[in-house]
Amino acid sequence: MNPLLREAAESISLGWLAGLVTAFFIVWFVAWTWWAFSPKNKEKFEEAARMPLSDGGDS
Amino acid sequence: MMQDRYADPQTTNWPDLVNPMEYTNPTTVDESVYDDDVVRMFFGATVIWGVVGMLVGVTIALQLAWWPANLGLPWTTFGRLRPLHTNAVIFAFAGNICFTGIYYSMQRLLKTRMWSDRLSRIHFWGWQAIIVAAAITLPLGLTQSKEYAELIWPIDIAIVVIWVIFAVNFFGTLATRKVKHIYVAIWFYISFVITIAVLHVVNSLAIPATLFRSYPVYSGMTDALVQWWYGHNAVGFFLTTPFLGLMYYFLPRAAERPVYSYRLSIVHFWSLVFLYIWTGPHHLLYSGLPDWAQTLGVVFSVMLLAPSWGGMLNGLLTLRGAWHRVRTDPVLKFFVVAVSFYGMSTFEGPMMAIRAVNSLAHFTNWVIGHVHSGALGWVGMMTFGTLYWLVPRLWKRELVYPNMATTHFWLATIGIVLYTVSMWAAGLIEGLMWRAVNERGLLASPAFMDIADRLDPFYGLRLLGGLLYFIGAVMMAWNIYRTVAASRAGAPTPSAATAAS
Numbered sequence A: 001m002n003p004l005l006r007e008a009a010e011s012i013s014l015g016w017l018a019g020l021v022t023a024f025f026i027v028w029f030v031a032w033t034w035w036a037f038s039p040k041n042k043e044k045f046e047e048a049a050r051m052p053l054s055d056g057g058d059s
Numbered sequence B: 001m002m003q004d005r006y007a008d009p010q011t012t013n014w015p016d017l018v019n020p021m022e023y024t025n026p027t028t029v030d031e032s033v034y035d036d037d038v039v040r041m042f043f044g045a046t047v048i049w050g051v052v053g054m055l056v057g058v059t060i061a062l063q064l065a066w067w068p069a070n071l072g073l074p075w076t077t078f079g080r081l082r083p084l085h086t087n088a089v090i091f092a093f094a095g096n097i098c099f100t101g102i103y104y105s106m107q108r109l110l111k112t113r114m115w116s117d118r119l120s121r122i123h124f125w126g127w128q129a130i131i132v133a134a135a136i137t138l139p140l141g142l143t144q145s146k147e148y149a150e151l152i153w154p155i156d157i158a159i160v161v162i163w164v165i166f167a168v169n170f171f172g173t174l175a176t177r178k179v180k181h182i183y184v185a186i187w188f189y190i191s192f193v194i195t196i197a198v199l200h201v202v203n204s205l206a207i208p209a210t211l212f213r214s215y216p217v218y219s220g221m222t223d224a225l226v227q228w229w230y231g232h233n234a235v236g237f238f239l240t241t242p243f244l245g246l247m248y249y250f251l252p253r254a255a256e257r258p259v260y261s262y263r264l265s266i267v268h269f270w271s272l273v274f275l276y277i278w279t280g281p282h283h284l285l286y287s288g289l290p291d292w293a294q295t296l297g298v299v300f301s302v303m304l305l306a307p308s309w310g311g312m313l314n315g316l317l318t319l320r321g322a323w324h325r326v327r328t329d330p331v332l333k334f335f336v337v338a339v340s341f342y343g344m345s346t347f348e349g350p351m352m353a354i355r356a357v358n359s360l361a362h363f364t365n366w367v368i369g370h371v372h373s374g375a376l377g378w379v380g381m382m383t384f385g386t387l388y389w390l391v392p393r394l395w396k397r398e399l400v401y402p403n404m405a406t407t408h409f410w411l412a413t414i415g416i417v418l419y420t421v422s423m424w425a426a427g428l429i430e431g432l433m434w435r436a437v438n439e440r441g442l443l444a445s446p447a448f449m450d451i452a453d454r455l456d457p458f459y460g461l462r463l464l465g466g467l468l469y470f471i472g473a474v475m476m477a478w479n480i481y482r483t484v485a486a487s488r489a490g491a492p493t494p495s496a497a498t499a500a501s
């Protein structure tokens, strides 16, 4: 097997690292979703949802 | 001509629901600032290459059903025409509609002209030249033999140059935008521009030996992994994210409704791009790839269901309140079916990525059925809807044959159903017969031909489905050609006359 791949395969025994990465991305995801759905941003995103409709000119 | 071309009542006369002044940046722009010529050019290329690519698809479908259609010539054998088909439909048909939609919507969403007209033109002509080069080299048997990356190294370099030119123009436009917020469709386009560049360069790294031949820098399992990391993300970032961008722009416009949940779009965009990148190994299950890497690919593939369906639901729910219009508006019909097939193929995909299911599906026609439910259903129908929606905007004239668009819709829908259902059935038969053993533990059908023989009726049905789909596309091309000709001749849109046809 390719030495790089072998090394990667062996390093997977570093379970704590995999756990850490997973935890990091979960926290990131939750925080991001929280931000997107926070009431403070509601109005801004509702306006953004209309953006495609308002590009024609000066109706 | 220059003046009235942009005086389009359709784009300025929005229902009271929309007030552009509400938006944080109330710059309203006269349509004439936009470069729509380049949009028309890419539009035309989409239609032409679409017909060509599907004609080759029908040809190879015929060859599988009836081998003499190979014609006994090296240039027309299945092995050479198949990559011609995939390159034509993916990079020419799907590629050109992505550029059409991006140039049209990006200027309007950012309220600015493309950064450089010259770069737009170089991008257009360069991309078409690459396609022509592909159409010449592939039948000659000149190939790098990596699926979806068959083109030989000089063409690969041309792709990099043209892509960088496109990227400079794209990001230049973003940098000079007049609207602060970058709308979600453009985020999808950004992922397309960046990821395709990275995928193409990494997967095509090779050492040239002669003008036509080269040796890949990877070998063995590494080569396979890089290839399918590329291959799956070509699906993800060429056939999915730019089309989601088109969906987020053209579907709300056609439905005249705001996006159902903009917040959902933010969450599902980032989840989608994050998950897609890891799923390549589901093409290499039960291979020499380390087990943990296979498992990683499976887990990420299954998780991918969630953001994919987030996109599907957001698309379908944007139509709430506009469903009654689906009955009469062919554009919305195309979009509804497109988004539904997106949902179906992204449900099927994660299932097929599970080891037990994959052991049945892999190497069978089931995969071909899955591919075309995404390709004909999602990519093709999104494209047709977008093209029909754009015609009156770009040429200031309604379709000459409006009813023909509806006929096209039904032909295409029936065609997809015939195609996918026949391939699923064929795939299951193959998968089950390959693995069947008799009571002594020996293969029940040791002769491969016995199994291949049983596929005949399904290949016939697929050919019929593909033919219907192709005829629909030809009708569209004719309809659009006549409409553009009428517009050039200066004929106004007589709404009474169009209704009569």
Ligand code: HEM
Residues within 6 Å of the ligand: B054, B055, B057, B058, B059, B060, B061, B062, B064, B082, B085, B086, B089, B090, B094, B367, B368, B371, B372, B375, B376, B379, B380, B465, B466, B467, B469, B470
């Ligand atoms: C008239 C319509 C079409 C017909 C009749 C058709 C037919 C075919 C056939 C016969 C194959 C080879 C299958 C095999 O090797 O067993 C194929 C492969 C393929 N086609 Fe199409 N096709 C059509 C349209 C499209 C479109 C519009 C797209 C994409 C946007 C597409 C994407 C592909 C891809 C990606 C493959 C390779 C699949 C794989 O390797 O698993 N096709 N097509």
Ligand code: HEM
Residues within 6 Å of the ligand: B147, B231, B235, B239, B240, B279, B282, B283, B301, B302, B304, B305, B308, B342, B345, B346, B347, B348, B349, B350, B351, B352, B353, B354, B358, B361, B362, B363, B367, B370, B371, B374, B375, B378, B379
């Ligand atoms: C959640 C989304 C998806 C997942 C997890 C997924 C998963 C899969 C799996 C497991 C295979 C079979 C690999 C094999 O056994 O050979 C496959 C093949 C394929 N899928 Fe998907 N799929 C998804 C969505 C899509 C969509 C939307 C399209 C098209 C627009 C698409 C196009 C393809 C193509 C072209 C292949 C054939 C690759 C080849 O062998 O040449 N997929 N996909």
